[in-house]
Amino acid sequence: MKLQQALIATLVAGASIAQSTPVMAxxxxxxxxxxxxxxxxxxRSARFYExxxxxxxxxxxxxxxxxxxAGGLFGIVSREAYAAHEPRAGSVRPYIKVADIAQAFAHASSVAPGSIEAPGIVSEGPFRFFRMTDSDGNVLEFFEFKPSVD
Structure with missing residues (x-):
C-alpha cells in the first residue's frame, strides 16, 4: 500500500511539474x-529478408x-558505402511485433535454423519473444504481446 501511495504522489508531483514546462513552439x-x-x-541480405x-x-x-x-521502413544498407568504420553487427536491434509468435518462430526456424538464439521462445509475463541473427550477424527480435485479461 505504501508503494502505491508513493507512486500516486510521484505522479501527482510530476503532473504539476509537467504543466509548468513551456510548450515547444x-x-x-x-x-x-x-x-x-x-x-x-x-x-545477400536482401535475399535473406525477402x-x-x-x-x-x-x-x-x-x-x-x-x-x-507496418508503415515503417526496414532498411539494409551497405557498410562500405555508409558506415565503413562501424563495428559488424549489434549496432541496432530491430524488434518486430507479430500476431502469432509460434508461427513466426516456425517460419524463421525453417528459413534460417542455425540462426535462432537459445532457448527459442521465451515467455516473460505478457511478452513472448525469440531472437535470431541475419547473415551479417545482426540480431532480430520477434515478439508477441498478450496482456492477461482480469
Missing amino acids: QSIEVERFGLYVLADDVE ILLKSAPEVRTPALIGFNM
Whole structure:
C-alpha cells in the first residue's frame, strides 16, 4: 500500500511539474519511422529478408534496400558505402511485433535454423519473444504481446 501511495504522489508531483514546462513552439513532423541494419553484402541480405519477411523490397538501390514493415521502413544498407568504420553487427536491434509468435518462430526456424538464439521462445509475463541473427550477424527480435485479461 505504501508503494502505491508513493507512486500516486510521484505522479501527482510530476503532473504539476509537467504543466509548468513551456510548450515547444513547433514539433518535428515525422512522416515515417524506419531503421536500418548494416550489411557487408546488400544483395545477400536482401535475399535473406525477402524470404524471412515474405515480402519484396519497396526501395532498391545499389547501397540501400528497404522493406515496408507496418508503415515503417526496414532498411539494409551497405557498410562500405555508409558506415565503413562501424563495428559488424549489434549496432541496432530491430524488434518486430507479430500476431502469432509460434508461427513466426516456425517460419524463421525453417528459413534460417542455425540462426535462432537459445532457448527459442521465451515467455516473460505478457511478452513472448525469440531472437535470431541475419547473415551479417545482426540480431532480430520477434515478439508477441498478450496482456492477461482480469
